[in-house]
Amino acid sequence: LSPADLKITDSLGLRTGLFGSQILSEIPDSRPCFMAKGAYMLPANTALSRTITGNASGKYTFNSITPDGTSIVLESVDTSPGEEDLLAINADGTQIRFSPGSDKNFRLTLARQVDREIRAISVEGIGGGPGAEVDITISPELSLCRIGNRSSAKNVDLKAFAINSDTQAHSSIERGGVALPQNNDLLLAIT
Numbered sequence: 001l002s003p004a005d006l007k008i009t010d011s012l013g014l015r016t017g018l019f020g021s022q023i024l025s026e027i028p029d030s031r032p033c034f035m036a037k038g039a040y041m042l043p044a045n046t047a048l049s050r051t052i053t054g055n056a057s058g059k060y061t062f063n064s065i066t067p068d069g070t071s072i073v074l075e076s077v078d079t080s081p082g083e084e085d086l087l088a089i090n091a092d093g094t095q096i097r098f099s100p101g102s103d104k105n106f107r108l109t110l111a112r113q114v115d116r117e118i119r120a121i122s123v124e125g126i127g128g129g130p131g132a133e134v135d136i137t138i139s140p141e142l143s144l145c146r147i148g149n150r151s152s153a154k155n156v157d158l159k160a161f162a163i164n165s166d167t168q169a170h171s172s173i174e175r176g177g178v179a180l181p182q183n184n185d186l187l188l189a190i191t
Contacts, residue, residue, distance in 0.1 A: 003056035004079050006038055009049050016040055044068070050087040054079030066093060069113025071120075074098065077106045096136040103129035103151065112142040116166050121145050121188060125156040126180075145188040154180045160190055 007017040008027065016030040017023070017040060025031050029043035042048060044067050052062060062074040070093045077085065077100075086099040093112075105127035111120035119142040128134040128151045135148040161172035180186050 002038070002060065003058040004038075004052045004054050004060040006040065006062075007051040007053065008040065008042060009051070011047060016042065045091045047091045048089060050089075052077075052079070052085045052087065054081050054083040056081060062087065064089070068093075069111075069118070071109070071111040072096065073107075073109040073111075075107040075109070078102075078104045092140065094138050094140060096138075098128060098134040098136070099130075100128050100134075101130065103127065103132075105154070108134075108136070108147070110136070110138060110142065110145065112138075112140075113165075114141045117162050117164050119143075119162045119190070120160065121190070122159040123147060123156050123186070124159075125154055126186075127151050127154060143190050145190075147186045147188075149180045149182065149184055149186065151182065153182050156180050156186065158188065160188065162190075 005018045007015065007019060009015050010027050014026040016025045016027045023032050027043065031041050033039035033041060052060065057080045059076050060079055062077070064072045072089065072093065083101040085101050088097045105125055107122065107124040108126055109120060109122045111118065121142065126134060126147060126149070132150040137146045138144065155177045158175045158178055159172065161170060163170040
């Protein structure tokens with residue numbers, strides 16, 4: 001996450017992460033990863049909100065990997081000291097809301113293992129800001145993905161791929177410069 005710190009809260013207000021100068025793990029089944037600064041083991045199948053607070057100027061990357069093979073990555077996210085971005089993810093990882101503390105663009109990558117296949121979607125150039133949250137809804141098998149653009153009009157680059165873990169057979173598709181108007185949704189349907 002450098003240059004940012006992570007604070008996690010659950011629906012009861014319990015906390016995990018760096019709060020002031022203390023590392024807390026109040027959320028049941030949560031704990032810090034002592035060998036990886038800023039990383040935390042969190043309970044599966046639990047709705048959690050993550051506040052990402054800048055501790056310097058620069059770009060951060062947020063990574064989340066769950067036991068069921070789901071991965072959420074936000075890359076190249078600008079931050080500055082004290083700026084807070086909020087990432088809320090529901091219990092099964094199918095609804096995500098990213099509320100940036102200032103106007104910013106970033107790359108979003110979603111991946112999920114479905115049976116013996118690993119599927120991933122990457123959207124580069126998506127963005128949001130205060131009052132212009134990025135709402136993401138994905139189907140459990142990652143065949144549908146909806147990304148709400150409440151920010152300004154964007155041109156985004158899309159990538160999708162799938163690989164069979166047994167046979168190593170794979171397929172991919174790339175589309176660059178896809179126009180995404182303000183107050184419209186991007187819907188990806190993958191067969």
